[in-house]
Amino acid sequence: MSRISGYRFGHVVVDGDALTSDVIVLPGRVVRDWWRNDGHRLVREDLSDVWAELPARLVVGTGATGRMEPDPAVLEDLRARGVDVECLTTDRAVERFGELDPATSAAALHLTC
Secondary structure, eight states, X not given: OOOEEEEETTEEEETTEEEOSOEEEOSSOEEOSOOOSSTTEEOXXXXXXXXXXXXXXXXXXXXXXXXXXXXXXXXXXXXXXXXXXXXXXXXXXXXXXXXXXXXXXXXXXXXXX
């Protein structure tokens, strides 16, 4: 299971590897260079590659200042699928992910803004 540490603006450490682009951490793998169609919005299509792998809990890091806004429809779709979603600034999201069981949790982190 992956561990996240050392977040600062534009930088996070996942399993000891320094990453400088947005990332999704799943129980079984890490999706580096996570790209969204609109960098400051989160819609269902942005999670399409991992949708089937999402565990019971997803922590969304909305950036250093919380600029990335999840579309209410994607949050509704996730909750309807049984995924508990928490949206926090990325520093808080990293902290929160560290409190959770990485076997049943995922994190989608926007590293800037």
